[in-house]
Amino acid sequence: MGIREYVVCSGARNLALIDSLLQCEDVVVWSHFEERAAAFYALGRMMDTREPCAIITTSGTAVAEVLPAVIECHYQARPLVVISADRPSSFRGSGAPQAIEQVGILGNFVEGSEDVEGQVGELFNGWSKRKPWHLNVCLDESAETVVTEDLVVGDWKVAKEKLDVSTFVRFFDEVWQGVVVMVGGLEPEDRGEVMHFLKTLKVPVVADATSGLRELLGDLCLVNPDKVLRENTPAKILRIGEVPVGRFWRDLESPEMAKVEVLSISRTGFSGLARESQVIKGEISRVLNGAAASEFAEVGDVLDILKGNGRRASQLDELLEAYPDSEPSLVRLLSLYSTVGESLYLGNSLPIREWGEFAQRDLPQEIVRANRGANGIDGQLATWAGWTHGIDDAWVLLGDLTTLYDLSAPILFQDCEAQGRVIAVMNNGGGRIFDRLPRVKAMGEAQRGIIANEHAFNFESWATMWGWDYQRVDNADELEIEGGEVPLVVEIVPCEKQTADFWEAYAKLK
Ligand SMILES: Cc1ncc(C[n+]2csc(CCOP(=O)(O)OP(=O)(O)O)c2C)c(N)n1
Incomplete structure (x- = not known):
């Protein structure tokens, strides 16, 4: 499946799996005793490599410990693979040591889960490679090493999804009542494209630190945006990237803001709002390119809210000094x-x-x-x-x-x-x-x-x-x-x- 990195958390039950892994070439093996942190470590590795990472746990509560990181990976759309060793299925419901009900334990936060015992057939059926996956492996204590050294790590490729950017293009049809762009966390490869797009548009921007653009957009970035936007609410909000951190995003849920049209462009596809809004799911650069970002015309600061930026920045500086x-x-x-x-x-x-x-x-x-x-x-x-x-x-x-x-x-x-x-x-x-x-x-x-x-x-x-x-x-x-x-x-x-x-x-x- 192209999984090159593994975080192993040893136990007696998963020894055969770890032993097998240690015989493989071309794989990176990390080890940590505490499954909760180990799974978060795997998430961090995926932030770095942008490829999947697997965690191998023993049976029992060890599997339960990975749930928080699996949840985080679900919402960040990162392909964490949980490989849990289990006791043979005949132990289920027995209350025998370290035999808990592991099948389905990661609930809705994995895209799929497979429970294998004995002869292993085709695995990872239906995995999009964008979300967490659970592989539960029933093993006898005496299990032999389960794979041999001729295991080959395949290529990691995610199929491209079909993209419909027409909503995005239409969003800019009527903008005379103001557009503000909120930029949440971005993957490094998307930053240049987003920057170029925003510089073309010249609309006020609320840029989270995780966008990497907060300091690069100069005068386009609103100072004290929560206050400014509450007092001068634009008709349209375009969100790019992760769900924004600031208060104003939450304010959008309030009844007074129901008329504000919100469109999100997001890699994960989550709207980040309980109210009505639209979402285009896809890699951000692809969406911007697909909509021919460079041909978007300047919209500008229709509500004239950027002109107070300098004043707000000096007021803030004064307070920080005081x-x-x-x-x-x-x-x-x-x-x-x-x-x-x-x-x-x-x-x-x-x-x-x-x-x-x-x-x-x-x-x-x-x-x-x-x-x-x-x-x-x-x-x-x-x-x-x-x-x-x-x-x-x-x-x-x-x-x-x-x-x-x-x-x-x-x-x-x-x-x-x-x-x-x-x-x-x-x-x-x-x-x-x-x-x-x-x-x-x-x-x-x-x-x-x-x-x-x-x-x-x-x-x-x-x-x-x-x-x-x-x-x-x-x-x-x-x-x-x-x-x-x-x-x-x-x-x-x-x-x-x-x-x-x-x-x-x-x-x-x-
Ligand atoms: C796992 C988890 N448990 C509880 C919370 C709820 N929670 C949100 S912020 C917070 C306090 C964090 O305190 P600290 O790290 O000291 O940061 P501070 O608020 O002082 O900046 C808690 C308990 C959470 N977000 N995640």
Whole structure:
């Protein structure tokens, strides 16, 4: 099937499979003991190679552990193959050790699943190579090695789907009431095409950091877009790429916005909205080319909303300067340093949101990834490890709970490129995204602490445990980052008071 990379999680039951694999040439084998992170690692590998990756687990709860990553792969349209070893089918329903009901365990999040025992016939029937797949293999403990060294890894090719771009062309028929483009995460090969298209159109753009275009579009990129678009809502929104991070995308669900026409161009085909909208599913460059992007005429800024951009940018700069030790200001400062890195991974929750709103916009930061399929805070370090295995100067920004979720992942970095690796942890003492919800704001302090999982831990001994360098930053003056030979953990502790004051003042900006 063209699967060249495997992440193996050993157990007694899957030994025959792993043993077989280790006899194959031309395959890359990674190993990790913790199946949940291993599956996220496989996802990261696919971000890098753009080819399928398989994970091989033993039986029992080991199989269940891969579900979060399978879900993420489902929504990102990545071909993760789960090969689970199972006890012989006669054990089903018996409650015997490590014999659980594995068939169908990955539910709707795999495109198909096959349960094989004894003689193996044709496999992967009906696999589009775009979605996860589950192969459950019943093996006797005494199973011999199951394949021989003459196994040949085939070519990895995904069939091209038929593309209908007429909706896209028609979308531009009537644009006098304004069009805004929201660009979510893009695959690297699509960036040039999207950039060219947007420069031709000259409409206001909301570009997520994961688009890689946020700093390249100059004046076309809206500053404080959530506020601007709520006050000046265009008649049409074109979304390109992954589901956008910002608030305005969610606002589109509200009844007042029902009249806004939304068209998405998406590799995964998910609309990202519960309300009515249209979706063109396909590789983004193919869609843009198919619609002869270069012949689109300039639409421009019909609502005249870009002209306030300069003012909004300076207001924001002033606020960031007024509260230098607030979380948003420290994100801005970090973003100035991170451009020396080759790549950036943004954790879910506040990091990806604050980066989008507050990171610098002058220097390009083109290689940016995140797991935005299901927006989990799990498996983030493992995904990053997989994605950046061979990349120097890789940077990541994560929240503290997100980091605590993946504490064992650093073992995956043992043979990884370590040079210049920076792990920035924004330690605001819990899940602070919840503090921003009106319902939580109305709660008492104790209740807020429970919701946020408030804590006073720091990451110094965690960094030491893995032999990594460590630096703690309590205010802006202390932030000075220089990557070294081993990964560097930069624990950033924002000032709570300044952060609260910043958000209050930010909400009042005109
Ligand atoms: C696996 C998973 N569990 C729970 C959540 C719900 N959740 C969203 S954000 C968040 C808090 C994250 O806290 P932290 O990493 O410290 O980031 P902060 O909000 O402080 O930026 C939680 C628990 C989730 N997204 N994914």
